[in-house]
Amino acid sequence: MKIYRIHALICAGGQCISAGGNDFEAALRVEIEKHGLEDEVQIVETGCMGACEMGPMMVVYPEGTLYINLQPENAKEIVEEHFLKGRKVQRFMWQKEDGHFPTLNEVPFFALQTKIVLRNCGIINPENIDEYIAYDGYTGLGKAVGEMTPQEVVKEIEDSGLRGRGGAGFPTGLKWKLTAQAQGDQKYVVCNADEGDPGAYMDRSVLEGDPHTLIEGMAIAGYAVGANQGFIYCRAEYPLAIKRLQKAIQQAKMAGLLGKNILGTDFSFQLSIRIGAGAFVCGEETALLSSIEGKRGEPRKKPPYPATSGLFGLPTLINNVETFANIPVIVSKGSSFFNAIGKEGCRGTKVFSLAGHVNTTGLIEVPLGISMKEIIYDIGGGIPGGKVFKGALIGGPSGGVIPSSQLDVPIDYEHLNTLGAIMGSGGLIVMDESSCMVDIAKFFLQFTVDESCGKCTPCREGTRQMYEILDRITQGEGVPGDIEKLESLGKVIQDTSLCGLGQSAPNPVLSSIRWFRDEYLAHIEKKECPAGVCTMKKTTTTKEEPRRGRKKAST
Amino acid sequence: MAKISSLEELRKIRNDAKESMKTRSGNAKVRVFASMGTVGIAGGAREALKAMIDELEKRNFHDVEIVEGGSMGLDKEEPIIRIERDGFETTYGKVTPDMARQIVAQHIINGQMISEWVIARNEK
Numbered sequence: 228m229k230i231y232r233i234h235a236l237i238c239a240g241g242q243c244i245s246a247g248g249n250d251f252e253a254a255l256r257v258e259i260e261k262h263g264l265e266d267e268v269q270i271v272e273t274g275c276m277g278a279c280e281m282g283p284m285m286v287v288y289p290e291g292t293l294y295i296n297l298q299p300e301n302a303k304e305i306v307e308e309h310f311l312k313g314r315k316v317q318r319f320m321w322q323k324e325d326g327h328f329p330t331l332n333e334v335p336f337f338a339l340q341t342k343i344v345l346r347n348c349g350i351i352n353p354e355n356i357d358e359y360i361a362y363d364g365y366t367g368l369g370k371a372v373g374e375m376t377p378q379e380v381v382k383e384i385e386d387s388g389l390r391g392r393g394g395a396g397f398p399t400g401l402k403w404k405l406t407a408q409a410q411g412d413q414k415y416v417v418c419n420a421d422e423g424d425p426g427a428y429m430d431r432s433v434l435e436g437d438p439h440t441l442i443e444g445m446a447i448a449g450y451a452v453g454a455n456q457g458f459i460y461c462r463a464e465y466p467l468a469i470k471r472l473q474k475a476i477q478q479a480k481m482a483g484l485l486g487k488n489i490l491g492t493d494f495s496f497q498l499s500i501r502i503g504a505g506a507f508v509c510g511e512e513t514a515l516l517s518s519i520e521g522k523r524g525e526p527r528k529k530p531p532y533p534a535t536s537g538l539f540g541l542p543t544l545i546n547n548v549e550t551f552a553n554i555p556v557i558v559s560k561g562s563s564f565f566n567a568i569g570k571e572g573c574r575g576t577k578v579f580s581l582a583g584h585v586n587t588t589g590l591i592e593v594p595l596g597i598s599m600k601e602i603i604y605d606i607g608g609g610i611p612g613g614k615v616f617k618g619a620l621i622g623g624p625s626g627g628v629i630p631s632s633q634l635d636v637p638i639d640y641e642h643l644n645t646l647g648a649i650m651g652s653g654g655l656i657v658m659d660e661s662s663c664m665v666d667i668a669k670f671f672l673q674f675t676v677d678e679s680c681g682k683c684t685p686c687r688e689g690t691r692q693m694y695e696i697l698d699r700i701t702q703g704e705g706v707p708g709d710i711e712k713l714e715s716l717g718k719v720i721q722d723t724s725l726c727g728l729g730q731s732a733p734n735p736v737l738s739s740i741r742w743f744r745d746e747y748l749a750h751i752e753k754k755e756c757p758a759g760v761c762t763m764k765k766t767t768t769t770k771e772e773p774r775r776g777r778k779k780a781s782t
Numbered sequence: 783m784a785k786i787s788s789l790e791e792l793r794k795i796r797n798d799a800k801e802s803m804k805t806r807s808g809n810a811k812v813r814v815f816a817s818m819g820t821v822g823i824a825g826g827a828r829e830a831l832k833a834m835i836d837e838l839e840k841r842n843f844h845d846v847e848i849v850e851g852g853s854m855g856l857d858k859e860e861p862i863i864r865i866e867r868d869g870f871e872t873t874y875g876k877v878t879p880d881m882a883r884q885i886v887a888q889h890i891i892n893g894q895m896i897s898e899w900v901i902a903r904n905e906k
Binding site: 229230231232233234236266267288289290291311312313314350356357358360361362363364365366369370373374478481482483484490491 | 783784785786787788789792793795796799800802803805806808810816818819823831832835838839844846847848849850851852
């Protein structure tokens with residue numbers, strides 16, 4: 228076997244590539260060749276390392292040296308000094324305020340995280356199945372099919388306390404049990420990889436950085452519920468994720484870890500990818516299943532739930548990427564390992580994409596029950612430019628705002644609900660004093676107005692009415708009573724919409740009214756935007772047409 | 783990759799794959815430190831190190847971490863290679879490629895230091 232004295236791990240996640248990571252890698256290869264070090268240095272393209280703010284980045288082992296914000300012209304110096312002579316190039320390294328150069332594990336951004344879902348992201352080469360296997364990959368599947376009955380696997384998941392990571396937090400073990408008990412000769416396992424929340428990329432990082440964990444999780448699910456066919460529904464906007472998944476499926480088939488008679492047992496499992504054409508509503512499970520069937524991606528009434536009547540009317544287990552990524556660890560290490568992380572009722576970790584006004588943006592994985600304060604100040608490094616924290620929007624366009632007075636509240640499904648927010652899939656946008664809450668609410672509502680599929684009236688018409696009121700308010704044309712109107716409309720939309728998209732669409736508006744009512748009042752009564760974001764017109768002018776120039780709803 | 787037909791086979795592949803990634807784990811059994819100052823390189827440190835890696839590969843020994851560093855100041859003895867194993871730091875001087883290969887076979891793999899070439903030894 229080949230020995231490389233240096234393993235140079237270059238982040239090949241979406242962000243680092245957009246920031247020019249490929250150019251640096253190409254330059255590095257040229258320099259390595261020039262100095263005849265091909266046999267001594269192994270370049271490994273990994274998935275997202277998480278600290279996207281610092282990209283393009285590279286970690287050099289055995290010491291774990293962390294190079295950040297790399298440009299192609301830096302390659303020469305790194306090869307000549309570090310790779311050839313062992314002298315680290317400090318000016319490209321991540322430096323703490325005290326002048327100390329920490330290794331990867333000492334940077335607070337990484338040190339304070341607990342990684343289960345992202346355990347391999349940024350550590351292994353996602354296109355090499357051997358590296359996944361080296362980090363205990365497929366031992367969960369091996370243990371399940373070789374040493375456990377399907378009922379025991381379901382029991383293990385139930386005992387772990389894992390809840391669905393797609394947003395609603397339904398107990399995963401229960402869902403598996405219901406699907407396993409459903410009557411039917413043919414069953415399916417479906418993975419929801421249609422991640423559409425603006426600014427959220429948790430699932431993409433798993434798909435790009437560790438595709439085999441999803442394949443393993445789905446195969447275990449297939450064994451547990453009695454399905455021999457799986458589908459991954461991934462959005463077309465994730466070309467790199469799809470490419471790596473295809474490659475991973477191919478490798479798993481070659482290795483006999485997918486296909487007929489897995490690991491020499493009677494269990495067989497096929498897996499294929501379906502590519503979504505970019506409708507946000509297809510992230511809703513019933514709409515997603517319609518889309519796989521080749522129909523228009525529209526949600527339908529529940530019940531019946533997919534567990535009894537899902538894909539093609541047959542029993543179907545549907546979970547999202549992050550949920551499946553937890554499964555191999557739970558099976559191989561046991562439910563008690565998983566159960567020790569997090570808190571009562573909310574076991575395990577959650578991945579968040581930390582964005583907005585925070586010093587270190589990126590992808591983080593933390594135990595459930597951690598406070599927002601720890602995420603923003605300890606891991607994220609606080610608010611830049613000495614500004615003051617105002618609120619954090621958690622849960623994407625269907626989420627709610629958490630104000631500074633609630634920063635100590637633990638992040639779990641129940642507490643977030645009482646605050647009017649949701650866990651959602653894990654988008655977390657931090658806002659400082661320069662953000663206008665009315666404007667933010669309007670921004671996210673516009674997203675749902677655009678993405679509403681139009682099947683049910685409350686969502687199609689109601690969100691548009693709310694948007695128009697907000698639009699008036701932000702232009703200085705708000706009238707007394709607007710706030711109450713928004714509240715009652717929002718309540719009706721939440722109560723009567725057909726699917727989760729509509730039911731959660733008013734959340735950003737309602738929660739921002741709850742915590743920042745004064746700001747709404749300032750817009751309406753004083754015709755002032757306290758943050759100075761909205762351009763308030765004193766005189767009445769023509770209204771701005773919402774995006775895409777769609778036909779206006781009847782008034 | 784050939785088909786894996788049992789759990790035992792999977793475990794075996796895992797153990798092999800783990801070995802080749804030892805460098806990233808930070809807990810290798812043996813640590814090799816090679817002095818790569820200008821004098822060291824001029825004195826043939828690169829050739830000695832290359833021979834060492836080649837010999838490790840031939841003998842399929844992966845439980846090792848290779849680190850380079852600057853000059854120790856002892857130019858007279860360059861190329862210098864230090865082996866950290868079993869709680870001792872052993873420093874060899876004037877290492878030629880042939881000596882490097884023998885150090886791999888006797889010291890790195892089997893833990894028997896080659897006394898006549900040692901210039902310093904201390905507990906870690």
